[in-house]
Amino acid sequence: MAVxxxxxxxxxxxxxxxxxxxxxxxxxEIDKNSFTAVxxxxxxxxxxxxxxxxxxxxxxxxxxxxxxxxxxxVRIRKYRRKLEKIIKSKKKTNxxxxxxxxxxxxxxxxSSYKKKKLRSEVGIVFQFPEYQLFEETxxxxxxxxxxxxxxxxxEALNLAxxxxxxxxxxxxxxxxxxxxxxxxxxxxxxxxxxxxxKPNILILDEPxxxxxxxxxxxxxxxxxxxxxxxxxxxxxxxxxxxxxxxATHVVVMKDGKVERKTTPRELFAxxxxxxxxxxxxxxxxxxxxxxxxxxxxxxxxxxxxxLAKAIKEIxxxx
Amino acid sequence: xxxxxISLNNVSYSYDKKNDVIKNVSxxxxxxxxxSVxxxxxxxxxxxxxxxxxxxxxxxxxIKIFDLxxxxxxxxxxxxxxxxxxxxxxxxxxxxxxxxxxxxxxxNQCYPQNEMDPLxxxxxxxxxxxxxxxxxxxxxxxxxxxxxxxxxxxxxHPKIIVFDEATAMLDPQGKEDINKLIKLMKKxxxxxxxxxxxxxxxxxxxxxDVIVFNEGEIYMKxxxxxxxxxxxxxxxIRLDSPLLYRIKEAFLxxxxxxxxxxxxxxxxxxxx
Numbered sequence: 001m002a003v004x005x006x007x008x009x010x011x012x013x014x015x016x017x018x019x020x021x022x023x024x025x026x027x028x029e030i031d032k033n034s035f036t037a038v039x040x041x042x043x044x045x046x047x048x049x050x051x052x053x054x055x056x057x058x059x060x061x062x063x064x065x066x067x068x069x070x071x072x073x074v075r076i077r078k079y080r081r082k083l084e085k086i087i088k089s090k091k092k093t094n095x096x097x098x099x100x101x102x103x104x105x106x107x108x109x110x111s112s113y114k115k116k117k118l119r120s121e122v123g124i125v126f127q128f129p130e131y132q133l134f135e136e137t138x139x140x141x142x143x144x145x146x147x148x149x150x151x152x153x154x155e156a157l158n159l160a161x162x163x164x165x166x167x168x169x170x171x172x173x174x175x176x177x178x179x180x181x182x183x184x185x186x187x188x189x190x191x192x193x194x195x196x197x198k199p200n201i202l203i204l205d206e207p208x209x210x211x212x213x214x215x216x217x218x219x220x221x222x223x224x225x226x227x228x229x230x231x232x233x234x235x236x237x238x239x240x241x242x243x244x245x246x247a248t249h250v251v252v253m254k255d256g257k258v259e260r261k262t263t264p265r266e267l268f269a270x271x272x273x274x275x276x277x278x279x280x281x282x283x284x285x286x287x288x289x290x291x292x293x294x295x296x297x298x299x300x301x302x303x304x305x306x307l308a309k310a311i312k313e314i315x316x317x318x
Numbered sequence: 319x320x321x322x323x324i325s326l327n328n329v330s331y332s333y334d335k336k337n338d339v340i341k342n343v344s345x346x347x348x349x350x351x352x353x354s355v356x357x358x359x360x361x362x363x364x365x366x367x368x369x370x371x372x373x374x375x376x377x378x379x380x381i382k383i384f385d386l387x388x389x390x391x392x393x394x395x396x397x398x399x400x401x402x403x404x405x406x407x408x409x410x411x412x413x414x415x416x417x418x419x420x421x422x423x424x425x426n427q428c429y430p431q432n433e434m435d436p437l438x439x440x441x442x443x444x445x446x447x448x449x450x451x452x453x454x455x456x457x458x459x460x461x462x463x464x465x466x467x468x469x470x471x472x473x474x475h476p477k478i479i480v481f482d483e484a485t486a487m488l489d490p491q492g493k494e495d496i497n498k499l500i501k502l503m504k505k506x507x508x509x510x511x512x513x514x515x516x517x518x519x520x521x522x523x524x525x526x527d528v529i530v531f532n533e534g535e536i537y538m539k540x541x542x543x544x545x546x547x548x549x550x551x552x553x554x555i556r557l558d559s560p561l562l563y564r565i566k567e568a569f570l571x572x573x574x575x576x577x578x579x580x581x582x583x584x585x586x587x588x589x590x
Contacts, residue, residue, distance in 0.1 A: 210405065210486050213557070214556045278490035285585070289588060292585060292589045293589065304567070308568040308574070311588055
C-alpha cells in the first residue's frame with residue numbers, strides 16, 4: 001500500500017468567516033505501483049485530497065499513511081492524547097469513539113512523517129509546471145531539487161541527467177535556457193525537476209492542461225512509461241480518455257467524498273455519468289444506444305470498430 | 319466582396335524573420351459564418367487568429383476586414399468590429415466584480431453611466447450571469463469567468479468574434495457551458511461571424527466550415543463532413559475525426575454505410 005487515508009476530514013480556514021469544509025470522512029487506499037486516476041467536478045475535493053499526500057495540507061481530523069509514515073493533524077503524540085481523550089469522553093457517540101480507537105491503533109503502529117523525506121518521496125506536478133522554471137540553464141534547473149535536498153553537486157547533476165533522459169530531453173538541451181524551449185519541452189524539463197528527486201509516488205494535477213492532442217498523448221505516454229518503471233502514479237484529470245487508456249484504477253470524488261474506487265472499464269460500462277463525470281464520448285454514445293433498447297455488452301467494447309462489429313452481430317441475430 | 323467578412327491574400331508571417339509560421343495563406347470567410355480552426359500546437363492557428371485581430375502584422379500579403387485593409391491607416395476603424403476571447407479566464411478579468419468587468423469596454427467607448435447600467439444587465443443576462451453581477455472573480459468558476467469575458471466582448475457590438483482556445487482550460491462543465499453559449503449567440507445573431515480556434519474536434523461539428531492548419535499552411539478546408547470523412551488524411555498529421563465520423567468509418571469497414579450528419583441522428587439510424 002502506497003497511500004492510505006483513514007477517516008480524513010479537511011476544513012479550509014477553520015473558525016474564520018471563510019471556513020469551508022472540503023473533505024468528509026475519506027477512507028481510501030492507493031496501491032503501490034498502481035496508476036490511479038482521481039476524477040470529479042471542479043470543487044469536488046480532488047486537489048485538496050492530493051495535497052494531503054505530501055503534507056502540503058494536514059488533515060483537520062483523521063490520518064494519512066504514506067509509505068508507512070503517518071501524517072496527522074497535529075504532532076503525533078498530541079494527536080494520540082487527543083484520541084485517548086475522545087475514547088474516554090462521555091459526550092462522544094460510540095461511532096466517534098470507534099473511529100478514535102481505530103485511528104489510535106494506526107498511530108501506535110507507525111511513526112510520524114519527516115517532511116523532507118516525504119517531499120522527496122512524493123513528487124507533485126501541478127498544472128502548468130513550466131511556470132516554475134527559473135534557472136539559467138536546463139541542467140541547473142533540474143538539479144536544483146536534489147541540491148536543495150542535500151545532494152552533492154555531482155550527485156545532483158547525475159540525477160538531473162538521468163531524469164532528463166527519462167523525459168526524452170537529450171544533452172544538447174543541458175546548457176540552453178529553459179525559457180527558449182517550446183511549451184511541451186518546458187513541461188518535460190519541469191517534470192524532470194520532480195523526477196530528479198527520485199520520488200516513488202508521482203502526483204500529477206491536470207498535467208496535460210492546455211496541450212494539443214498530440215502533445216497531450218506524448219505526455220501521457222511518458223507518464224505511463226514512468227509508471228511501468230515502478231513509480232506509483234496518481235493522476236487528477238478531467239480527460240476521461242486518459243483515464244480509460246492509462247489508469248489501472250479510478251477514484252471518483254463528489255462533494256468532498258470518495259464516491260467510489262474501481263477500474264476505468266467497470267466505471268464507464270456501468271455509470272452513465274450525468275452526475276459525477278463526463279463519460280468518454282464513445283461510452284456516452286453506447287449508453288444512449290443501450291437506453292434505446294440496444295442489447296450492447298458495453299464492457300466488451302474498447303473502440304468504434306468493436307462497436308460496429310457488435311451491432312452487426314446483434315442485428316444479424318435479430 | 320460585400321459578403322466577405324475576412325479575406326487573406328497570400329499572407330505570410332514570421333516571428334524570427336527566418337522561419338515562416340504562416341506560409342502564403344489565402345482565404346475568404348463570409349459574413350455570418352461559424353468557422354472552426356483546428357491543428358496542432360505550432361501549426362499556425364493561433365498566429366492566424368492574431369493576424370486577423372490585427373495583433374500581428376503580416377510579413378507579406380494583405381488582410382482585409384469587411385473590405386478594409388487591416389493596416390495602420392484603417393486599424394482604428396476596424397477594431398470596433400473585432401472581439402477576441404482568450405484561453406485563460408484569469409488573464410482577461412479586469413474588473414473587481416462581474417459588473418465592473420462588463421462595464422470596462424463600455425467605459426472605454428465613453429458611454430454615460432445611466433446608459434451603461436441597462437446595457438450591463440442586458441449582456442450579463444445574455445450569458446446567464448445576471449445573478450452574479452456583484453460577485454468577485456475569486457468566487458467564479460473558470461466557465462463563469464469566460465462567460466463574463468464573452469459578455470464584455472458582446473457589449474462592444476463586434477461583427478467578428480474569435481475564440482482562441484477559449485475552452486482549453488475549463489473543466490467539462492465549463493466547456494459545455496461555453497459551447498452552448500456560442501451556439502446560442504450564433505442563433506440569435508445571424509450576421510455575427512464566429513471563429514473558434516480549438517484542439518477539441520468534437521466542438522467543431524456545428525460549424526459551417528472547418529479549416530485545418532498544418533505547418534503554417536491550410537491543410538484542409540470544407541464543411542465538417544467533407545473534412546472529417548477524410549480520416550486517413552487527418553491521421554497522417556496525427557489528428558483525429560469527431561466520434562460521429564469515427565463510428566461511420568468503423569461501420570463502413572463492416573460493410574454498413576451510415577448517412578447521419580449528427581450524433582443524435584446516428585443513434586436513431588443504428589437503433590431506431
